[in-house]
Amino acid sequence: MSDVLLSTRNLHAFYGNLQVLHGLDFSIATGGVTTLLGANGAGKTTTLRALTGMVRTRGDIVFGGRAIGGFATEDIARLGIAHVPEGRGTFSRMTAEENLQLGAMTRGDRRGIAADIERVYAYFPRLAERKNQQAGTLSVGEQQMLAIARALMLRPKLMLLDEPSFGLAPRIVEEMFVILRRLNQEEGVALMLVEQNAALALELADQASLIETGRLVMAGPAQDIGRDENVRRAYLGY
Amino acid sequence: MDLFLHQVLAGLATGGIYACMALAIVMIYQAIDHLNFAQGEMAMFSTFIAWQLMQWGLPYWVAFVATIVISFAAGVLLEQTVLRPLHGAPVLSHIVVFIALFAILNSAAGFIWDYTVKPFPTPFGTQPLFGQGLMSAHDGGMIAVTLIILVLLYLFFRHTRIGLAMRAAAANPASARLVGIRVGWMVALGWGMAAAIGAVAGMLIAPVVFLEPNMMISILLYGFAGAVVGGLTSPLGAVIGGFSVGVIENLAGTFIPYVGREMKLTIALALIVAVLTVKPSGLLGRRVMTRV
Numbered sequence A: 001m002s003d004v005l006l007s008t009r010n011l012h013a014f015y016g017n018l019q020v021l022h023g024l025d026f027s028i029a030t031g032g033v034t035t036l037l038g039a040n041g042a043g044k045t046t047t048l049r050a051l052t053g054m055v056r057t058r059g060d061i062v063f064g065g066r067a068i069g070g071f072a073t074e075d076i077a078r079l080g081i082a083h084v085p086e087g088r089g090t091f092s093r094m095t096a097e098e099n100l101q102l103g104a105m106t107r108g109d110r111r112g113i114a115a116d117i118e119r120v121y122a123y124f125p126r127l128a129e130r131k132n133q134q135a136g137t138l139s140v141g142e143q144q145m146l147a148i149a150r151a152l153m154l155r156p157k158l159m160l161l162d163e164p165s166f167g168l169a170p171r172i173v174e175e176m177f178v179i180l181r182r183l184n185q186e187e188g189v190a191l192m193l194v195e196q197n198a199a200l201a202l203e204l205a206d207q208a209s210l211i212e213t214g215r216l217v218m219a220g221p222a223q224d225i226g227r228d229e230n231v232r233r234a235y236l237g238y
Numbered sequence B: 001m002d003l004f005l006h007q008v009l010a011g012l013a014t015g016g017i018y019a020c021m022a023l024a025i026v027m028i029y030q031a032i033d034h035l036n037f038a039q040g041e042m043a044m045f046s047t048f049i050a051w052q053l054m055q056w057g058l059p060y061w062v063a064f065v066a067t068i069v070i071s072f073a074a075g076v077l078l079e080q081t082v083l084r085p086l087h088g089a090p091v092l093s094h095i096v097v098f099i100a101l102f103a104i105l106n107s108a109a110g111f112i113w114d115y116t117v118k119p120f121p122t123p124f125g126t127q128p129l130f131g132q133g134l135m136s137a138h139d140g141g142m143i144a145v146t147l148i149i150l151v152l153l154y155l156f157f158r159h160t161r162i163g164l165a166m167r168a169a170a171a172n173p174a175s176a177r178l179v180g181i182r183v184g185w186m187v188a189l190g191w192g193m194a195a196a197i198g199a200v201a202g203m204l205i206a207p208v209v210f211l212e213p214n215m216m217i218s219i220l221l222y223g224f225a226g227a228v229v230g231g232l233t234s235p236l237g238a239v240i241g242g243f244s245v246g247v248i249e250n251l252a253g254t255f256i257p258y259v260g261r262e263m264k265l266t267i268a269l270a271l272i273v274a275v276l277t278v279k280p281s282g283l284l285g286r287r288v289m290t291r292v
């Protein structure tokens, strides 16, 4: 549990010349669940983008003992980091099942892929019913499920989730968090979760980090962070 | 009625040319989201390569296949060297490069092979297929080849993993990278395939219009017309569009008074405008349905 799957040192990120992350140090444990909290515009999405090479970065990122800073996004994916991006990244013109096929694009084992598609449908039965539907016409909740399912097809060691609850009805959010917990426990996938819904995120996570304007201001066990008075007032609303 | 049928047949024959070209245009458009103005000149240059290979004594089909392979490689190389650095550049930069490419290929062909019109052989023969010379065996062969390419493309894009990856890379490059697709290679592959299809189109068109550096200029316009009418995103639409343009221009030339040969191009352009007015996404273009 405690060995480190991914760690960053002095991580900076830029959009053009605009610097958005100012030296982040954090780590994610193998099989762990880490949540990243912060206000709008704090740099949560950018942090996830930095980890998968979608923005220009400086500093070190080490994943599974390998320095991946500066790697191309597709190569990072191939190493086993599945990023469920803000906005879900659905291939909207393709069917739900084609989206799942695309998730497994880095793999060559046809039989394994077919088996995994069935396994993913077991987690998300509603996707099985809609497998031939054009993905862009799925409901927001179904598209979010599809995005997670697609990420799972990569057989990732680490899954990055950017506000998976965004736009979802509370009941669907709860359903999804149950599935996320199962994925973490049954499949051993480590999760890095960015959430507006801090209460739920802190409940699922074992570690939490708080960023403000691109700087880490607090990190520690999720329970402790959840008890912190400032965090409670700012993110939990009590 | 007989005249009508004959004119449709003759229109299909020319339509085959446009359909072939439209197919190549749609391939590039799918891969890079831009219309490639140099597509016709690329096809023309490939056809000259085929001609040169035959001049050196290679049999027709050997030259045919070799030209396809060379064109594919050249298309990939062109993307990697000239267009890759333009990645993310504004549309105008692409247009300038396409125009430059157009001019360079055109004058290079003129410089190497000069501007005299050259005959180009057909593997299908020139005897009439239905009597009265409305459709020749070559026209029939050209239509058959166009349809075969269409079926192959369909199978490739629908039923192979790499075809799926190419579609994904074109539709949503950021997401494609996140699932590990090498988007750059997919774009290069798209260029290679479009160049290869263009080469086939050029080699089939050359026996009809004869080989010279300017052979593709008006055909490219008709090809664009076909591609736009078909919706730009659908290979099947491109082929249907190409045939429609051929048939309609032919019927208009026959049945509408005052529409002579000079007016045919106007008809093609009017058709584009008409289709886009009624159905902005073209006949088979996808209206992307998204929920937000």
Ligand SMILES: Nc1ncnc2c1ncn2[C@@H]1O[C@H](COP(=O)(O)OP(=O)(O)OP(=O)(O)O)[C@@H](O)[C@H]1O
Residues within 6 Å of the ligand: A015, A018, A020, A038, A039, A040, A041, A042, A043, A044, A045, A046, A047
């Ligand atoms: N593509 C971009 N180009 C330029 N600046 C950007 C871009 N994307 C984000 N930014 C800026 O970077 C900063 C951090 O943005 P980021 O999207 O990482 O925030 P966030 O914490 O995910 O916010 P939210 O909770 O609203 O999603 C913001 O100031 C934002 O304006």
Ligand SMILES: [Mg+2]
Residues within 6 Å of the ligand: A044, A045, A046, A086, A162
């Ligand atoms: Mg965000």
